[in-house]
Amino acid sequence: AQVAKDSARNPQFNYEESKVPTFTLPDPLKMADGRSVSSKQDWINGRRDELVEVFRREVYGRRPTTEYHVDFQVLAETDDVFEGKATGRDMQAIVTIGEREFKFPFTVFIPNAVTEPGPVIVFINNRRPDTVQSVIEEEASTGAKRTIIDRGYAIATFHTSDVDPDRKDGYADGIRAFFANGQPLQNDDWGGLSAWGWAASRVLDYMVAQPEIDSSRTAVGGHSRSGKTALWAAAEDPRFSIAYSNDSGCGGAAISRRRFGETVGRITSVFPHWFCENFTAYSEREDQLPVDQHELLALIAPRAVYVASADLDLWADPKGEYASVVAAAPVYQLLGEEVITDPEMPPLNTPRHIGKTGYHIRSGAHMISETDWKMFLDFAAGQWSR
Numbered sequence: 001a002q003v004a005k006d007s008a009r010n011p012q013f014n015y016e017e018s019k020v021p022t023f024t025l026p027d028p029l030k031m032a033d034g035r036s037v038s039s040k041q042d043w044i045n046g047r048r049d050e051l052v053e054v055f056r057r058e059v060y061g062r063r064p065t066t067e068y069h070v071d072f073q074v075l076a077e078t079d080d081v082f083e084g085k086a087t088g089r090d091m092q093a094i095v096t097i098g099e100r101e102f103k104f105p106f107t108v109f110i111p112n113a114v115t116e117p118g119p120v121i122v123f124i125n126n127r128r129p130d131t132v133q134s135v136i137e138e139e140a141s142t143g144a145k146r147t148i149i150d151r152g153y154a155i156a157t158f159h160t161s162d163v164d165p166d167r168k169d170g171y172a173d174g175i176r177a178f179f180a181n182g183q184p185l186q187n188d189d190w191g192g193l194s195a196w197g198w199a200a201s202r203v204l205d206y207m208v209a210q211p212e213i214d215s216s217r218t219a220v221g222g223h224s225r226s227g228k229t230a231l232w233a234a235a236e237d238p239r240f241s242i243a244y245s246n247d248s249g250c251g252g253a254a255i256s257r258r259r260f261g262e263t264v265g266r267i268t269s270v271f272p273h274w275f276c277e278n279f280t281a282y283s284e285r286e287d288q289l290p291v292d293q294h295e296l297l298a299l300i301a302p303r304a305v306y307v308a309s310a311d312l313d314l315w316a317d318p319k320g321e322y323a324s325v326v327a328a329a330p331v332y333q334l335l336g337e338e339v340i341t342d343p344e345m346p347p348l349n350t351p352r353h354i355g356k357t358g359y360h361i362r363s364g365a366h367m368i369s370e371t372d373w374k375m376f377l378d379f380a381a382g383q384w385s386r
């Protein structure tokens with residue numbers, strides 16, 4: 001029913017495998033000048049820098065180089081969340097450039113039972129804003145954050161729109177305009193996804209400074225637009241040891257050249273504020289893109305990546321999301337890591353974890369469910385076990 005609804009909503013988009021165009025994926029192990037990348041050193045000291053720069057210029061935009069300072073303020077704290085299992089903190093990040101200030105809130109839960117520094121998950125939230133109080137109320141029905149705490153992990157979340165409004169016309173009120181001091185954006189300046197990813201890194205700054213947190217075990221995750229953001233956040237910030245994208249689709253894990261479900265043309269017209277202006281030029285010209293999304297996953301190597309899809313969420317192209325995981329494998333292998341290489345997708349609701357990459361396709365619609373969390377947390381536990 002959900003598929004029918006999505007197709008009916010966007011009947012001009014393709015949902016049939018037989019209509020996927022033939023294409024050749026760009027080779028992550030080939031330099032722009034045609035040279036092959038054949039050693040770890042070639043990747044680390046050459047090709048990776050080249051590739052991240054292309055993603056900045058053509059897809060997500062470049063972050064500003066302006067110097068800033070960030071402070072953190074505890075607005076409220078309670079040590080008995082989830083029946084005493086966690087301490088919750090309503091926080092505020094205060095970003096300063098000269099005399100000017102930009103503030104955004106975030107929320108932190110740290111397990112009380114920790115005896116040594118433990119992992120942290122930074123979750124990028126685009127639905128309802130979290131506060132300690134709202135999470136306590138919501139947990140009665142979903143339990144997601146409590147599950148994370150029960151595993152001994154801390155979680156920090158912020159709402160995308162508190163950093164940069166998730167609206168076409170929200171630029172003036174966000175962190176990007178703050179950095180640009182109100183000046184208009186250039187064609188390769190950061191889009192909203194990159195701004196949200198930057199905020200995830202600021203939240204991480206705070207978390208890794210806490211004595212309860214082990215800075216070597218850190219994840220960034222999100223659902224849908226925030227799943228796209230999580231992948232780019234991890235590409236830009238090597239401190240994240242795992243990236244988790246849930247139903248991220250177009251501009252996230254899905255291969256753009258497949259043009260299955262949401263396309264570059266559609267996403268850049270409905271959500272122009274997510275990407276840099278240059279990305280719009282690839283509308284209906286996906287074959288001209290100098291990169292594709294498997295190379296975004298490759299930028300996270302040798303760190304871990306977990307990609308999750310849902311079978312009714314054809315708009316996000318589950319096959320294209322899985323294909324990216326497989327197509328990123330050569331980079332991981334060059335770096336000496338074992339990863340998923342099987343071109344066949346795993347059966348429904350059957351996670352596949354091989355070395356540094358993991359994937360599942362859950363039955364059901366576009367959402368982040370308890371099942372998704374459980375499967376991701378099992379993967380994270382494997383990465384973080386001692």
Ligand code: GTR
Nearest residue numbers: 223224225226249250262267
């Ligand atoms: C949709 C959009 C997707 C995805 C989704 C979401 O409308 O087309 O790319 O980001 O929103 O965030 O739930």
